[in-house]
Amino acid sequence: MHFRVTAFVAVFGLLALILVAACVPEPANRNPANGVAVATPTVRPTPAGPTPTPSFVRPTPTPQPTFVVYTVRRGDTLSRIAKLNGTDGRSIAYWNRLAYPSLDPDSDSYRPDYVAVGWTLHLIPNTVVDPEDLPPGQPTPSAEPEEPEESVIQIEG
Numbered sequence: 001m002h003f004r005v006t007a008f009v010a011v012f013g014l015l016a017l018i019l020v021a022a023c024v025p026e027p028a029n030r031n032p033a034n035g036v037a038v039a040t041p042t043v044r045p046t047p048a049g050p051t052p053t054p055s056f057v058r059p060t061p062t063p064q065p066t067f068v069v070y071t072v073r074r075g076d077t078l079s080r081i082a083k084l085n086g087t088d089g090r091s092i093a094y095w096n097r098l099a100y101p102s103l104d105p106d107s108d109s110y111r112p113d114y115v116a117v118g119w120t121l122h123l124i125p126n127t128v129v130d131p132e133d134l135p136p137g138q139p140t141p142s143a144e145p146e147e148p149e150e151s152v153i154q155i156e157g
Helices: 002-023 078-084 089-096
Strands: 068-071 120-123
Touching: 078 089, 078 120, 089 120
Parallel strands: none
Antiparallel strands: 068 120
């Protein structure tokens, strides 16, 4: 009886081995024709969703110079104001020529050293205007007003 049990265990073991071997799939990288392993590329996961397009960030513009407002006090001169602010009188005159025609060299009332108490002068500290690189000046209004054109209206009747 001992032989029967041993034979039964051996047959049962062999059947179990065959059943398990039939359930195991062939390796994916084995060539079934010759049984040699073949290298397969490694799949790398990609991020979910579409790839974002790079955005262009515009550079920050260079800020324009900041004007300072200076109110003329008693005893001030254009050259003294210029010296206090690190500029020159010609630059202050250029920046303020439209508000005060006496500072405009193209004006008939040009008086380069004249400033009056209470004037508010706009200037840029520590900046000097290049006289060679100035834009053309604004035309100053003439002292005499122009004659208005006459209109003729004809009435039919």
